[in-house]
Amino acid sequence: MKARLKYRIYPTSGQKHQLAKLFGSVRVVWNDSLASCQEKYTSGEKKPINSELQKLFITQAKKTEYREWLSEVSAIPLQE
Secondary structure: OOOOOOOOOOOOHHHHHHHHHHHHHHHHHHHHHHHHHHHHHHOOOOOOOHHHHHHHHHHHHHHOOOOHHHHHOOHHHHHO
């Protein structure tokens, strides 16, 4: 017999803010890398490897003024 557990969390307002910031950052990085992959696909180029995507959309994006807010969250979820 397998057991199933159900959990519910009730984050505080500060935790809600941090979670929203994290999920928003992950969504932005995902959308940017997906658009880049689709653009390369339509032009007939090879799909970039993960390290190239991470360099473009995480490491270099954090250094730009437009996306410097990405450095406010952990890089690990952004890489995943």
